[in-house]
Amino acid sequence: MPMPKTIEQLRHFLETHEDFGKINGQEIVTVREDTVELSNIFVLKETYYKALLRGTVLTYPKSQIATSALTLFLTDESIYSRQIIPKPADSGMYSTEFPGFVPANLYELACSKAKEINFSESDLMTYALNLFANNSGINAIYNAYIEKLCKQYNVTSEYVELKILGWLKFQARLKRYRMSLEAGYFIDRAKLP
16 A cells, blocks of 8 residues: 555554554554653762763763663673673662653663663663763764864864853753743752653
C-alpha cells in the first residue's frame, strides 16, 4: 500500500495492519514513555562538573546527559566481560547530587546490570557519567568548541570553563526562581533536575 495521503487512507492502513510489531498476536515491541526521576543519587563532584561541561557544549540538559551516560554504561563491554569492575570511588566521596529524568526502561536495565556487578545507584551514575565525560567522540567535540572560544576571545580554556559553569549556575537559579514563583514558595531542593 502506498503512503497514506488522507485521513481515510491512514485509518484504513491502521485498521488493516494491526499485526505490525506482533508475532503470533503477541506484541514484541514495547515503548514505555514513563520516566524515572533521579534523586538522592550522589556522584563525585569532579565527575559531575566534567560531565556537565561536556553536556552543555552538546546542548544537553542533565536528563539527556544521564540518559546518554546510562546508554554508554549498558554498552560498555567491560561490564559484560566477567572481569572485576572497580567501583568508581568510596561511597563516602559521593557528594554531589545528579538529578534528572531518564527513561524508566533504560534505568531499570542499568540498575539490573549494576546490581549484578555490586554497584549502588551512586556507583552506577558515577561510572556512567565518567564514561560520558571521557568518551573520545564527546571530548573531541568539547575540545574543538573550547579551543574555538579560546581563539575567538584570546582566553584560556580554564576561563571558558569558568564562564560556562557561571552560565549554568545562572540558569539553575533562574529555573529555581521561576519554579518558586509558580509554586508560591521558595523551592529549596539542593539540585533541580
